[in-house]
Amino acid sequence: MDSLSHLTPSELYRLAGYSSKSRIGSSNASQRNNISENIVQDIGSAYCSIFNWATMQYTFISDSVKNVLGYNIDAFFERGLNFTFSIIHSIDMRKLREVHLAIFSYYYKTAPTQRSRLRFSYNLRIKTASNDYIQILRQSTFIDFTDDGKPTMEYIYNTNITGFKFNNYINLTIHQLSESGVYVLCHEQEFSDSYPKLSERERQVVELVRKGLLTKEIADQLNLSIETVKSHRKHIIAKTGACNMTAAINMIRN
Structure with missing residues (x-):
């Protein structure tokens, strides 16, 4: 695959292990109220979301996304992944296929009984409603699965880490929760910048x-x-x- 071509929702659906015959549809706004705000703790520099991989739709987004990115949650529910992809930095978008190839490669190499213990983390740049780019640390775990082990529900915690110094690379880390309740680093990978050269x-x-x-x-x-x-x-x-x-x-x- 061409690593410079942008990832699409349909391709992401296939990378997650689903049929190439996409079931992607429009978001159902009634899903928003099915998840209690009590499952997340909102702070000023972070927001949470739950994503349904079977339907490729957001099931829940915390109101604090407005504090972090400046957008109302309606934009994510009404436009779905197309909106999310539109606000990711274009250079980071070029790397997202490779990032998700690495994520799902590790996911499917892990025993089905252990997949809920994996935590995937990577940084990327997102454009806010005021047209500024900020660095977001995206940490997620899969919390529900199909009978044959495909991911269905993913819980995602997004933190604004703009105050830290970065080299504009995407750094992916995968941790696994041990029996003693400690997350142990089991995979780390860097996706370097692909800035076109200036004349x-x-x-x-x-x-x-x-x-x-x-x-x-x-x-x-x-x-x-x-x-x-x-x-x-x-x-x-x-x-x-x-x-x-x-x-x-x-x-x-x-």
């Missing part, structure tokens, strides 16, 4: 923007037209997957 001219534009020069001033200094500089700026934003030039410069510097 020499684009690097010059980045440096001048970083110094505070405006588009016209950059054009004068590099002997370019204003439209050419604007074009370079657009290419830089597109290559980094950032939402604006400031975000692109921050990502390049990191």
Whole structure:
């Protein structure tokens, strides 16, 4: 598979072990009230969700998602995974197939009786409602299964860890709960960045923007037209997957 092509809900469904004949449907809003808020503890920097792999729909999302990402829960219920995928950083989206291949490879190598003891954790960048990217640590366990061992319900705890320093890699860790009640690390894997390289001219534009020069001033200094500089700026934003030039410069510097 091409690791640079984005993961789709249908392919994710197949990676989880389900038939290629997808059962993915629209979300049923009545499911939202079937799970009590008492099963989660919401804090300002985290939110919880429960995902049904058999239907590829969210069953529950805590209201604190609004505090962390700025979106109402309706966006996730009404648009499902398509909305979730749309707010994940484009470069991280390129890696998600490899991440889930590693997750389900380990999952199906584990004895069915032990699969509920696995905890999967990885970081990724998500765009908030204010168009800023934050780092989220996603930790999950499967809490319900089909008779033949496929995952059905997944409990997910998402924490804003933007305050920590990252190299913009996705780091996957898999822990297994021991008989003594301690999670033991059993797999670790790093998925490196795949930033497209900037051209020499684009690097010059980045440096001048970083110094505070405006588009016209950059054009004068590099002997370019204003439209050419604007074009370079657009290419830089597109290559980094950032939402604006400031975000692109921050990502390049990191």
